[in-house]
Amino acid sequence: MFHRTAFAIITLIAATAHAQTLDAVEAKRAWTTHCLGCHNASATAPLQLDSCERIVRHRVLARMLISDGTMPPWLPDATSAPLLHDRTLDRATRTVLLDALATRESALRAFEGLIAAAPMERELDERASFAPLHPWTVPATGGMRIRSFLAENPANAPTRVRGVRVSDPASMAQSPMRFLSLVADPARTLARLEEFDPREEHAHQHTGGFESMAGVGRTPSGALGALSRVSPTFELPRGFAFDLPRGAVAIETLSESVGRRAHIQPRLTWIAADDHDTRTISARLYFAHRLVLEPDEISTRMVGDIVTRDIDVVAIIVKGGAFLRSVAVTSTDASLCSTTLLTIRDWRMAFAEPWILTQPMRVSAGSALDVRFGFDNSAHNPQQPARPPRRVIQGLPPDDEDASVVLLVADVAALDEGNAGAMSITSPTNSLGAGALPSRVNRGTPASSE
Numbered sequence: 001m002f003h004r005t006a007f008a009i010i011t012l013i014a015a016t017a018h019a020q021t022l023d024a025v026e027a028k029r030a031w032t033t034h035c036l037g038c039h040n041a042s043a044t045a046p047l048q049l050d051s052c053e054r055i056v057r058h059r060v061l062a063r064m065l066i067s068d069g070t071m072p073p074w075l076p077d078a079t080s081a082p083l084l085h086d087r088t089l090d091r092a093t094r095t096v097l098l099d100a101l102a103t104r105e106s107a108l109r110a111f112e113g114l115i116a117a118a119p120m121e122r123e124l125d126e127r128a129s130f131a132p133l134h135p136w137t138v139p140a141t142g143g144m145r146i147r148s149f150l151a152e153n154p155a156n157a158p159t160r161v162r163g164v165r166v167s168d169p170a171s172m173a174q175s176p177m178r179f180l181s182l183v184a185d186p187a188r189t190l191a192r193l194e195e196f197d198p199r200e201e202h203a204h205q206h207t208g209g210f211e212s213m214a215g216v217g218r219t220p221s222g223a224l225g226a227l228s229r230v231s232p233t234f235e236l237p238r239g240f241a242f243d244l245p246r247g248a249v250a251i252e253t254l255s256e257s258v259g260r261r262a263h264i265q266p267r268l269t270w271i272a273a274d275d276h277d278t279r280t281i282s283a284r285l286y287f288a289h290r291l292v293l294e295p296d297e298i299s300t301r302m303v304g305d306i307v308t309r310d311i312d313v314v315a316i317i318v319k320g321g322a323f324l325r326s327v328a329v330t331s332t333d334a335s336l337c338s339t340t341l342l343t344i345r346d347w348r349m350a351f352a353e354p355w356i357l358t359q360p361m362r363v364s365a366g367s368a369l370d371v372r373f374g375f376d377n378s379a380h381n382p383q384q385p386a387r388p389p390r391r392v393i394q395g396l397p398p399d400d401e402d403a404s405v406v407l408l409v410a411d412v413a414a415l416d417e418g419n420a421g422a423m424s425i426t427s428p429t430n431s432l433g434a435g436a437l438p439s440r441v442n443r444g445t446p447a448s449s450e
Contacts, residue, residue, distance in 0.1 A: 027100035027110040030093045031055075034072045044172040044229045052111040056104055063101040066094060073230050073351035079343045082358040085231065127156045128270040129167055130249060134208030135265035138176040142257045143385045143398025144321060144349060148214035148221075149251045149266065150185065150194050153244065158272040161244050163235035164225050167267040172229050176255040176262050179352055181317060181406075182224035185216045186247030208265060213402060214252035215285075221252040222317040222354075222406035223283035227268070231353035237360070240314055240410055241273035242281050254319070254349060254397070279410045281314060286371040287404035291394040293323060293377040304370035310412035312360035316342050317406040318352060321397030322383040326374030329405060333367045347374075348383070362412070371405045 039049035065071040072087040100110035132149035193210040214221040225234040288301040318327050324347050332338040377389050385398045
């Protein structure tokens with residue numbers, strides 16, 4: 001009897017040790033896959049978590065943020081079309097990480113010997129780098145602020161580009177910059193705003209940038225892509241490219257005070273297209289125009305238009321301030337069959353990024369493209385900057401709201417015969433209600449760079 005009991009205990013101990021070893025392997029694999037991309041020494045996250053020692057030191061905070069879904073940051077939900085860089089954690093993986101971070105001992109056991117591999121860095125072509133001439137100083141306190149800059153496009157920069165990246169991603173770690181969107185300004189129509197911004201506290205002093213959104217005429221900011229702390233590189237799929245005219249580039253930045261005065265002067269580098277990137281991208285803008293939100297108002301605004309020719313949707317850029325709480329982008333064809341391209345139910349600009357579809361989505365001529373903006377001007381809004389809430393109009397954050405969606409699309413007519421490259425939208429899934437078009441939709445021709 002004694003021998004049986006001892007054998008059972010030994011077996012149980014061995015099984016437990018084996019299970020702990022497997023859990024540690026899974027935890028280390030999950031941490032490497034989902035966390036180290038941003039939390040290493042050369043990346044953009046403010047907290048470095050690339051060693052067992054650092055993980056143990058910050059394990060309580062890490063566990064809390066993983067538990068409430070804040071980390072890893074990923075705003076789209078499961079109804080969205082398949083998107084690149086999806087950081088969604090399934091329940092089993094989240095549980096493995098939470099168990100590994102439960103105690104100091106479990107963290108030591110799970111992450112002992114963790115080695116962060118050096119990231120594969122693309123070699124920069126300094127001839128394709130550009131930056132505004134002067135920095136701007138973000139105040140120590142206050143909410144989100146929009147600041148736009150003009151930078152001279154290098155004379156020897158490529159004429160077609162597939163994307164853009166932050167020249168030094170590690171510089172974003174402690175930077176107030178949260179989101180950057182770009183547009184060409186070859187005629188320098190924004191130059192006069194940069195030369196003198198009357199709302200600047202010290203307008204007589206020369207400082208970089210101007211307090212304004214950087215759309216140029218009917219071409220929205222974001223027409224040349226966007227970047228964020230979460231995604232410091234923006235790269236179109238193979239086969240697609242932007243035409244890059246000579247002249248100035250406007251860089252719209254959304255920054256957040258970090259408790260100290262800090263300079264921002266974004267330095268970026270173009271990613272050149274190659275001979276295979278033949279399809280040209282243009283931009284379609286949808287925005288909640290003439291927006292007014294009364295105190296304590298929670299409401300939805302619908303914006304949409306009818307597509308006049310076949311297009312492929314390649315990427316989606318969402319911009320908004322403190323009062324934007326949800327976004328849904330859908331397409332409905334002539335037979336009232338609807339598909340959701342993007343759904344975000346808990347919008348947070350601090351974790352926003354440009355969303356690139358894993359495969360371009362075909363929207364046929366005659367279909368409706370609709371964007372639903374959900375706004376919250378109540379005291380329950382966790383991003384509410386005013387206590388008590390005040391009246392909000394369309395304008396610059398943090399006090400007002402400038403919510404917009406930019407779709408980066410390519411015409412199908414320019415696509416060579418036999419080179420499909422897109423997934424047709426046919427599945428009848430629609431977060432706005434299947435089988436019927438939204439009733440409060442303002443349809444017309446969106447501001448566009450087409």
